[in-house]
Amino acid sequence: MRRVSRGRSVGRGGGGTRDTKGTRGHGAGHGGEGDTRDEHTSTRSAGTAKGEPMDGRGNGRTSGQEGRGTALVTGASSGIGAAYxxxxxxxxxxTVLVARRADRLEDLAARLRAETGTEAEPLVADLASPDGLARVTARVARGDVGFLLNNAGINGYGPFAELEPALMAKVLHVNVLAVTALTRAAVPVMLEHGRGTVVNVASQxxxxxxxPPRxxxxxxxxxxxxxxxxxxTRTLAAELGGTPLRVQVLCPGLTATEFHLSRGETPVPGREQAVHEEGGMPVGEVIDASLRDLEKGTVVCVPGVEGASxxxxLEAAELAIRSASRGTLA
Known part of the structure; x- marks a missing residue:
């Protein structure tokens, strides 16, 4: 059984290819051959087409180098989104950089342009609002997005019995509805172009x-x-089996980012020290795991989990539950 040094994903898939006619492609590298798996296909990735590898460590554009296409990143003002x-x-x-904080987006966009020679488009939007989500959805549907990173999220930490309904609604709007809507906008266009990548950020x-015990x-x-x-994401990957699209759900554990420094949208004093004491994974290692597993064409990426076991x-338990449901009704 194959082992990986960081990050374990399940499934098989392919990647996009770069357009050889001078227009920008919509894929990001190639998918590996993956593992030989059983009949449980809910975690298999989509396509099998191969292109150039993407390890996230390219040197930017050099003379004569074609661009890869446009990547839209939500939650791009900090943390995993900014680093990705x-x-x-x-x-x-x-890149199209989506977040609420205009100053941070402008700073990041300017730096990316200066350091890499790529285009960087800030798109200020609050995905918790219908208007903000509609504007970002429309941007995705324009047809040039070949890599979608659904990273924006709200933690909504707090006792459930005391959770404000307004905060609960925001959590679900950003973490569930926005992910679904933006993926829905991206997939038809990617299928039309015959290439594309969707990475949805979840959590361990x-x-x-x-x-227990924590x-x-x-x-x-x-x-x-x-x-x-x-x-x-797993179900979508199975549905897209046989297409050249790649789909991944990235499930980081505690990561050393400011995401964990608040409860909902309210900063919590002392939380930064607690994150460091808990040993949060550096954000770069999370992205390393995601990019490696995209190269393998696999679906469920859990950074820091060694081996497939x-x-x-988990798959065996799911198969057992599914098998049990096939019995004769009482």
């Missing part, structure tokens, strides 16, 4: 939110929303 956008731009992708809490309390809505992202065990 930097990697994509360094590898030759133009989708699997471990209620497990039950990670006060995250019921957040963990539930990320559980949706995992199931949605945990995911294989």
């Amino acid at each position: 956008a930097e990697r994509l731009a360094a590898d030759g992708w133009d 809490l989708a699997f471990a939110g209620a497990l 039950p990670l309390p006060e995250r019921a809505v957040y963990g539930g929303s990320k559980g949706y992202v995992v199931t949605f 945990p995911v294989v065990t």
